[in-house]
Amino acid sequence: MGKTFAEKILALKSGKKSVVTGEIVTVSPDIVMSHDNTAAIAKKFKQIGIDKVKHPEKIVIPLDHCVPAATEKYAANHKEIREFVQEQKIENFYDINTGVCHQILPEKGHVLPGSLILGADSHTTTYGAFGVFSTGIGRSEVASIWATDEIWLRVPETIKINIEGTIPSGVYPKDIILHIIGDLGADGVLYKAVEFGGKVVREMSISGRMTLCNMAVEMGAKIGYVEPDEKTIQWLAPRTNKKYEIIKSDTDAKFEKIIDYNISKLEPQVACPHTVDNVKPVLEVVGTRIDQALIGTCTNGRIEDLKIVSEILRGKKISKGVRLLVFPASMEVFAQAMELGILQELVKSGAVIMNPGCGPCLGAHEGALAPGEVCLSTANRNFKGRMGCKEAEVYLASPATVAVSSLYGEITDVRGDLK
């Protein structure tokens, strides 16, 4: 009987010949990521009673959740992190001028196929787009790994999701993953490893695959995974010269379930307040008034996303009364968008170009909502209170849907404008 990717990689990282689903193994991760929560983790680390982290070279720390600091408290938090990084000689530290963690870890060459990455952030699943086993953990766990280089993980069962068909016009990877989450539910694949495959995924850009894996956690997945291919190798080539080994599920691996989707007739999708699995076709909510439109975050702030947005907004003005905030996911994306003239066009349309970072996604700053307001966002979460106000509403959609809706001041079906 063949083995799944999850079984193979967890055997490798725990130093065992083979492991079985359900087994609890002790593993040593290749990379441990933490962000603005690093100061809190450092405090826990010090409580353990040792001075130096075991493997500073495995630690990657980007500041992104509230950058630049919004208040004195945030500033003090960042200062503590900078001091800790110096004290521990952590070289892979990225200050406020770099971008969102899940974008810059791949960009800076820290994400290699066949590696195990753990991060103090639930959307750490994003790196699965590169054939990595990557998942979120808590603050105490990061502190403990810094001290011991070890953590326990349960070997998850694997669910294979095959996406077949041809992507219709106006439909993007975000619509596909929203549709799947809506179909399977917020706990549809709880604890499971999810492998995305099929023709649509093979043809999909790295950016689109990142969107799928980023949101896998919104249906409870432990990891998302896409088998690396020539595209992956090409994407990584200019970013790392480290060797890596591609790990794939065997052709006769035992999956717990195989779920097939044909998306040839899929329409643009939107997740309605206040849960990510409350998904409807855009057509059902067309006309819903919006106050804020947000493009960016670790889900949809890449150059591919900004290109789509600029094509829709080119030469047009956004609706009066709508605030359009654009957060490129990283400085690399920001610079590319600038070189391509995208930022200039977006500004002409009335967008506010923000600095790379998480922005208001978690409600900390840079565009929090007021009671009664509605935001249409390309982010990954729309829980009550998520953007700083529990009397506000957040809808989630593709960059194209958000862009076209900002033109009309209400949720709009992008297909009307593409024709």
Next chain:
Amino acid sequence: MSIRGKVWKYGDDVNTDVIFPGKYTYTITDPKEMALHALEDLDPKFAKEVKKEDIIVAGRNFGCGSSREQAATCLKYAGVGVIVAKSFARIFFRNAINQGLPLVQCKEAVENISSGETITIDFEKGELSCKKGVFKFPPLPESVLGILKDGGLIPHTKKILKIEEGE
């Protein structure tokens, strides 16, 4: 070990944002202050009225969403003795254990417990007693139980490193 307490009952998919809002994640660092905001966006009464060893009973996927450990910390410091749910989101599950906050997964019991009643949980026997009867639940894996018994992951790691030093 057993816990007896009053039940606060909630539904499915209670997420980390309603347990501990994101706007506080980097500004509140004292666990006692975190406790004042526990379940703020779901049930504003909770933080004011919760008593030591009270028990949260909830539906499926409790703690879904963010990896923020404060979601577990704020409930622990609010006095919650144990959380019983039909299922837990995986990072919340880890965070609760790592904070020394016990969890019981038992679908059948959840369906038979009402808000406000007093229930008893016996961890050694793996039994939950409520008005409508006694329900069995599976024990936690040994390695996970070890963390819980040491009062959480940080004291557990401390202990392990000390043992290694002594050898």
